[in-house]
Amino acid sequence: MTKRPAEESGGQDAPLKAGDRPIQTGNATDAGPFEDEFDDEFESDDEILEAGVDGRPDEEREAEEKRDAMDMDQKTFIPGRDKLAAGESLSPDTSAYELLHNFTTTWPCLSFDIVPDQLGTNRKAYPATLYAVAGTQAESKKANQNELMVMKLSGLSRMDRKRIDGESDNDDDDDDDNDEENADPILETKSIPLPSTTNRIRARQYPQQNASRLPITQTATMLENSNVLIHDVTPHLTSFDSPGTIITPQQSNPIATLKMHRTEGYAIDWSPHVPQGKLLTGDNDGKMFITTCTDGGKWTPDTRPFLGHQSSVEDIQWSPSERNVFASASSDGMVKVWDVRSKTHKPAISVQVSETDVNVISWSRQTTHLLATGADDGRWAVWDLRQWKGSSDKASTSQPSPVASFSFHKEQITSIEWHPTDDSIMAVAAGDNTMTLWDLSVELDDEESKDTAGIQDVPPQLLFLHYMEMIKECHWHPQIPGCVVGTGGSGFGILKTISV
Template sequence: MSKRAADVDEEHSAALKAGERPMVDAPPDEVGEFEDEFEDEFESEDEILEAGVDGRPDAEREAEEQEDAMEVDKQTFIPGRTKLAPGETLAPDPSTYDMLHTLSTPWPCLSFDIVRDSLGDSRKTFPATIYAVTGTQAEGARAKDNELLVLKMSGLSKMDRPDETDSESESDSDDEDLGEPILESKAIPLNSTTNRIRAHQTPGGTQSGDYSKPPQTLTATMLENAQVLIHDVTPFLSSFDVPGTVLPPSAYKPLSTLRMHKAEGYALDWSPLYPLGKLLTGDNDGLIYVTTRTEGGGWVTDSRAFTGHQSSVEEIQWSPNEKNVFASASSDGTVKVWDVRSKSRKPAVDVRISSTDVNVMSWSKQTFHLLATGADDGQWAVWDLRHWKPTSAAAPQQASPVASFDFHREPVTSIEWHPTDDSVVAVGSADNTVTLWDLAVELDEEESREAALAEVPPQLLFVHYMESVKEVHWQAQMPGTLMATGSNGFGVFKTISV
């Protein structure tokens, strides 16, 4: 696929801080004959000054100004609550972003993953570069046109704020090229829509364990046709740095095609503690399988499925610190914790956390006993796994979250802990927003009333507007940077809030 310029779409990718309102086109001022409406009403200059600049007593004018201020508060735009009127659109506030870009692909993408690169950690300079993998959603008769895309987004510049001083602009230009960002992609043909894709990097570049070579980047793709494909995308990532590279046909073929699932699924995760590659997959029949890469480079799936969910497995994640433990979330309203060594293939812990589908889940990589979940009713919550007890009854146990928020009015479609801050969470919702939260923030009731924002939790840091958000991920090597996919493509942004 050829290079294409990525543009900022201010109409479809917008963010609102608490208290902002939508932009409304106003009619031009009408020009007419000037008329002195106060003519002959006052006899002297002293009378005019006493009445005020608009000819009214001060008390009357102050009362009207206070009423106008209250009316403005009533019009505060709150995502998920306030509805845009016909003709109204949302526009981003440049002062709230360090970076904001929108990038498009030939087809919408339900899922993506950010690939760790060799450009360094804690990167804060611009222009920025991000590598990622995704799969397309070409529907109907075009289903055979689906592709696995390996992406390189470069030239991602800092936000050009109109209120910056000349000295600030000059200092930014020392390490920043304000040219247009570029999206490059390499395509691997697929025969079905990608429901979920995840990347994994081995510590060495060969199956024989020769770790002197660069890391090998693998992708696992769950397709709508119930197959799971494993690809080595290392040569595609390397080809971005060598223009004109032609890869052999073998590079486009999967390393393995897994066919153990009889129904499609959306749950997929690589173990962070098994370097060669260990994969969990869950399907709409409620079955979970483990596939392991052998020392010789082959892939072996344990035919004994983990069973226990009464409905589809929506999300699955390995423990970040225990190599044999994983958790699963389901549309049956439960989260279950499992041990892969269990001969019974039954959950060790079974907890009901919602009366609706539990769509997504994120296990904190900083505080290992914290688990965040998002549900179909728009609620998301944080759970302390130390309070969950081993399963001893047929029915799931009940538990209370350590924090719960019902700000969103549509299903939560994605959730992810900040990679280095265990109090910050990113949440994507079908209400067309990505919200950022800081659980460490507290606000008493009096302060909340004074802010006139009782419906907005004090922990809400930021709201980014994006149509039909499907997935959100942090770029762990670029502090505060996020990437999201929706119906209109990808958004890449960094706020000044995080």
């Protein structure tokens, strides 16, 4: 991030927001020949062009542009350590991005999930396309305006490297390539009404019996009113790419409304091992329920909750490798591991991982004995579950040490997620308005340590820092390597750095 004087980010010459178009004053078709109101100071149009587009010599304009460029402070800005002076704002270093797009919705979406598509894996071509679902957070007086948004974003172009690097672009073939890659971004949405604010939303897919048809996509939405709604959003996704598709009001109704919670909650996760559907949810009373879809399509919650936390359950995740195991994180500072086959519904392992609330957890899909946690004090850590001792029938408390721990962020961790294919890369979002990318495999030798000695409090594992106001949640795209999406009070951000 670089700092920019305030007058460059506001006023009549401020950059246009996404979707805005410049306002033309006058009619271009009525323009006549050049008129010289200063008694023919320039004798011809050619003479005007030779003097520069604004009538000044090129040398004079170039000198002014150089002075203007010097007004930008190129120093790296580190939130939590550096402070903006009065009248300053932040500007991203676009040379560090391969992809960078931002967009806003009518109401903020503080939780979302990326929906896998049929466009292929390991995609690197541009323009890029992605599908997602999100839940809104409308003002309390306008709760009836809340919605579940099904979204398609297309035309996501890569950064124009030639423009960033200041190179000329005279090659016709390159121009044609850029025209294809530099498409205009398009956001398409389908709306499903919701009766309350969304606390958290998660999507899952499973194949249909007819393999030629698109997979079924369902969402589970935890609402502020304590209910959990399950929707089938397959028709809404299909409509984006099948013109003429009509979505009936019945198709926007929930296929199940779960009312077992008495307080609102934020913890929710679909089992990756049960195709017919198995859902975990946890609430602010510390209660966790499993809801299973029967063969007849009926969603049935367990009547007896899992109990063990002394405070609210903040996050919950199924093991990626063990069908009957899940982990939960709580504001009591504990992470607990559970086996659903236990008749007591008590945790198998309990570990105190923080003196503050544990807000989020992430289980590595590549190395399944690694679990990451993020806490209210800004610290996030990685734990080796093989060091967590316990028994299958009786909970025990152990105090292992994390295999990695970082306190770079000075505000609460709001989201954490392992890279889908690289178990050394992490994405972390925090209350200091930043999303950071980390490489846990980085280790500096003595010579490199000397070179970085002047960088205070910045771990060498920190790959990238992206400033995003009020960010709440981030997810990697599973099919576009290195692409990560974040959401918060200021809208959505989609980015891919040149370093990941």
